[in-house]
Amino acid sequence: MTVRRIEVRERVMERNDALARDVRARLTGIGVPAFNLVSSPGSGKTLLLERTLKDLNGEMRIAVVTGDVQTQNDADRIAQWTDSLVQAVVTGGACHLDARQVTQALEALELSTVDLLFIENVGNLVCPASWDLGETAKIVLFSVTEGEDKPLKYPKMFQEAKYVVLNKTDLLPHVPFDVDKAQAFAREVNPDLMFFQTSALSGSGMDAWYGFLRAQARQPMRVT
Amino acid sequence: MHEMSVAMEICRIAEDQVGLEALCYVREIGVVVGRNSGVEPESLRFCLEALLGNEPFRGARPTLELTSGNDLRVHYLEIDDDGPPH
Numbered sequence: 001m002t003v004r005r006i007e008v009r010e011r012v013m014e015r016n017d018a019l020a021r022d023v024r025a026r027l028t029g030i031g032v033p034a035f036n037l038v039s040s041p042g043s044g045k046t047l048l049l050e051r052t053l054k055d056l057n058g059e060m061r062i063a064v065v066t067g068d069v070q071t072q073n074d075a076d077r078i079a080q081w082t083d084s085l086v087q088a089v090v091t092g093g094a095c096h097l098d099a100r101q102v103t104q105a106l107e108a109l110e111l112s113t114v115d116l117l118f119i120e121n122v123g124n125l126v127c128p129a130s131w132d133l134g135e136t137a138k139i140v141l142f143s144v145t146e147g148e149d150k151p152l153k154y155p156k157m158f159q160e161a162k163y164v165v166l167n168k169t170d171l172l173p174h175v176p177f178d179v180d181k182a183q184a185f186a187r188e189v190n191p192d193l194m195f196f197q198t199s200a201l202s203g204s205g206m207d208a209w210y211g212f213l214r215a216q217a218r219q220p221m222r223v224t
Numbered sequence: 225m226h227e228m229s230v231a232m233e234i235c236r237i238a239e240d241q242v243g244l245e246a247l248c249y250v251r252e253i254g255v256v257v258g259r260n261s262g263v264e265p266e267s268l269r270f271c272l273e274a275l276l277g278n279e280p281f282r283g284a285r286p287t288l289e290l291t292s293g294n295d296l297r298v299h300y301l302e303i304d305d306d307g308p309p310h
């Protein structure tokens with residue numbers, strides 16, 4: 001029996017990461033920031049985007065790539081507030097978007113007319129943490145109807161993110177949720193996190209969120 | 225599902241290394257799995273065993289080396305040039 005060993009030493013994510021580097025280089029080259037919006041299902045990603053698009057319409061052009069396991073429902077909802085800047089990815093069972101899907105989705109968008117890109121990932125606080133999509137930063141959304149300890153339960157996602165949006169704050173009077181404790185838990189796993197508190201339903205806290213997006217959007221379109 | 229995606233990518237890397245026709249000669253795949261890689265080792269092993277037990281593989285065995293950190297990579301392939309079957 002002749003047995004030989006081939007040393008491979010290839011990172012499992014290398015092909016994805018190479019595509020992600022290409023996406024990042026392309027977006028950086030034209031000055032378009034991209035935010036990978038991640039959360040568990042039902043935290044309010046789509047409503048946050050709907051409200052953002054509605055309120056900032058005419059001020060900046062925001063493109064959205066949506067990822068869902070099945071249906072284009074989220075893309076259809078968001079498309080009400082933009083003119084054809086939404087590209088839907090139906091993963092067909094996969095629990096996350098990958099850089100190949102984002103690369104393909106971007107082919108269908110006219111990026112030269114875009115000031116800011118959102119990638120609404122599949123609702124899942126585990127797998128999307130491992131997949132670089134070429135984004136500028138990951139933004140974790142979690143809502144006050146979830147537990148304060150979400151950051152401790154899903155530390156990798158909060159470690160990978162730069163920003164946290166605590167959503168559904170209009171429900172705070174009705175649920176036993178301690179905002180300070182949630183932020184402390186999040187900073188325990190990532191001290192550099194920046195926080196927003198929003199209610200995409202009532203509009204509370206959205207001004208700070210919009211201020212952040214204005215500061216991030218492509219320079220020529222920035223509104224001061 | 226995440227681990228199955230990772231397992232399929234590991235199989236693709238093996239194919240890149242030896243070619244589709246030679247995958248039946250692979251008898252072991254060594255994979256380094258970091259504790260912070262976001263992958264559950266036993267789930268990955270289960271998925272790999274499922275894939276490696278079917279064509280174009282012929283029962284290659286996954287060997288997982290657990291490490292600290294977030295490393296996740298294919299370390300080596302062991303090839304039996306006198307196979308298949310093995």
